[in-house]
Structure formats: structure tokens, C-alpha cells
Amino acid sequence: MELKDIQNLIKFVAKSGASEVKLEMEDIKITIKTGSEKTETTILQQAPMGMQQIPMAAAAPASATEAPSAAPVATDETSKYIEITSPIIGTFYRKPSPDKPVFVEVGDTVSEDTVVCIVEAMKLFNEIESEVSGRIVKVLVEHGTPVEFGQPLYLVDPS
Known part of the structure; x- marks a missing residue:
């Protein structure tokens, strides 16, 4: 490098x-x-310096240690739900690879530190973990689309 x-x-x-x-x-x-x-x-x-470096695409996935922030949703209809947001800018992936199942589906129960998705930034695949325990109510982002810092990814019912 x-x-x-x-x-x-x-x-x-x-x-x-x-x-x-x-x-x-x-x-x-x-x-x-x-x-x-x-x-x-x-x-x-x-x-x-003389050693050959492996390409970034082949590197093992690294994870951002900053966990996603959880913030209440503003609308009345969903005010009881908590958002799982993106801690970084990148591309949102619901699956660890194309031939694997998604990390979480609507209705799945998650606990703190459950991996819910991957956000890829500069060929680094960052596992995003839930900061809250509860049930996934809604997936807010489509697989393979770009996300911004702080963008809501999932709604979680903490009850």
C-alpha cells in the first residue's frame, strides 16, 4: 500500500x-x-517495500467500530420505532455476498450487536450492528443503493 x-x-x-x-x-x-x-x-x-501488495478488493472485510446511532423517528405513525442509521457514506448491502441470505428480514428479532447489513466504502466492507434490541419493522433502503452518513436503514420496534 x-x-x-x-x-x-x-x-x-x-x-x-x-x-x-x-x-x-x-x-x-x-x-x-x-x-x-x-x-x-x-x-x-x-x-x-519490495513485497507485492494484495489488491484492496481482495482484502478481508474491515469493520467500522463506530456503531450506528439509534434515534426516534419523527412521524406520529412510527414514533414508537427506533431507527438504525448508517454510520458512514457508502453502498448498502443486505447480504454478505450475492449467494447468501440477507442478514435480517422484516419480523426478525435483533439484539444489540446483531449484524444487520454491510456498508461498503472504498472497497472496505463495514458490518453495521444494531444498537437496540427489538423486532425489525421495516427496511428503509434497497439492496445495492448508496447511503449517506446518518441515513435511516431500518425501523426497529423495541417493545
Whole structure:
């Protein structure tokens, strides 16, 4: 991985709103933590410069450790439901891969830390976990569509 690639990754993470991203490949481990005004990058291991790097698309999925925020929905009809929102900008996927079943369906019960979807950003596949326990009432985003930071993905009935 070139220095320019790492700098671009830092800029993307800073703009995405994620507080921390960890990238682990066979020969390099990078942790990027962002704060209100500073960005901190820690490279834990790096292969010698002469070694061939694996392409980003083939890298193991990394997960953003910032959990999605849960906020009440404003409308009267759905005011009893809690939103699971996207912690980053990227592409929303309901399945871990095209030949696998979706993570959660309407009616499924989720608990805290249940993986509900993946948001892909710059070839990094970030597992999004539910911060609340309850039953999935509605899926708000279609599989394979772009999502923004803070965009509601699911409605959860906490009762």
C-alpha cells in the first residue's frame, strides 16, 4: 500500500464521519481514529517495500467500530420505532455476498450487536450492528443503493 493510498484513506475516513476504522490485510494493519479536529493513524505492521501488495478488493472485510446511532423517528405513525442509521457514506448491502441470505428480514428479532447489513466504502466492507434490541419493522433502503452518513436503514420496534 502506497503512502498516497493511506493518505486518501485518511481523508475519506475523516469525511465519512466514522470515529475509527481498522484495515487488516496479510502484511499490514492500519487503524485510523478521527476526532473533532485531529485524525490519528497508526500503522501496526508494514511489509517491506519490495513485497507485492494484495489488491484492496481482495482484502478481508474491515469493520467500522463506530456503531450506528439509534434515534426516534419523527412521524406520529412510527414514533414508537427506533431507527438504525448508517454510520458512514457508502453502498448498502443486505447480504454478505450475492449467494447468501440477507442478514435480517422484516419480523426478525435483533439484539444489540446483531449484524444487520454491510456498508461498503472504498472497497472496505463495514458490518453495521444494531444498537437496540427489538423486532425489525421495516427496511428503509434497497439492496445495492448508496447511503449517506446518518441515513435511516431500518425501523426497529423495541417493545
